[in-house]
Amino acid sequence: MILIVTLLVVLMLAAAICAAVFKDLISAVISGCLVSLIAAVLFYLLHAPDVAMAEASIGAALVTAVFIIAIKRTERYEE
């Protein structure tokens, strides 16, 4: 159990760093989506299914969609 949680937290940190570093904004948004998704799993493991549900549907689905629409209207690469 503690091993799974450690693995998830390490993955989450790696995804968060990737989201900040990537110059391709679509990749950065997908990394951010991964952070939300792992956070949802962690919330579920912490016995907070309500928060997990909100995090998965808002953080992983809707926010990602809104960011991708915004990138489509502007520029894909950060200079």
Add this chain to the structure above:
Amino acid sequence: MRTFIVILLLAVTCLGIYSVLVHIPFGTGPSETGTHYLANTRSDTGASNAVTAVVVGYRGFDTLGEVTVLFLTAMGVGAVLATLQNREKRSIEKASLILTAACRFLFPLTLLFGAYIFLHGHLTPGGGFQGGAVIASGFLLVYLGCHGRRISRPASKVFESAGGLLFVGIGLAGLYVGSRFFLSNFLPAGEFNTLLSAGIIPVIYIGVGIKVGAELTGIIDRMMEDT
């Protein structure tokens, strides 16, 4: 100057997190208030989901504030995007047959699941906000997969207003019936652990679910306007 402000903000954030962690130990049993809620939820509200009892029962007024914040956000997005003048129509490629067929199949199921979440908010994990978000993600699926299908804006406004009015109306009704305070639980508590129980909680969550679903769908609709 800018670096100084960043360092200051970081220090304030660290101080906040540190003081919270010191005063509320992480991972130990519930606090005094939490113990009270867990012990009295059943007799006070009749809801079997203690989280919902806190969100809509004990702290219903906070939830009204949250719903208002979401409403302002949706309105702000609409106002900002409405001022954009240069709307050139962009041609986008049509979604593939597989995506379209899958969206048509999944859309009603997603709506049903969202409605299930907010109808059973007082029994199982979840509630109006989660159910509304699931419903909005169903509409997002349609916007992505089914080319040219859009919601009717007047209808979504009617749903949104009806949800908000239901919430405020139930709250104001509590002023005149029952314990005479805003959002007092004046409906009968019903049989514990059944769908028709917990008084006003399911009614409010139906309103919140419809309102949140309509608002988030409205944000998506505004953002995908010219695509």
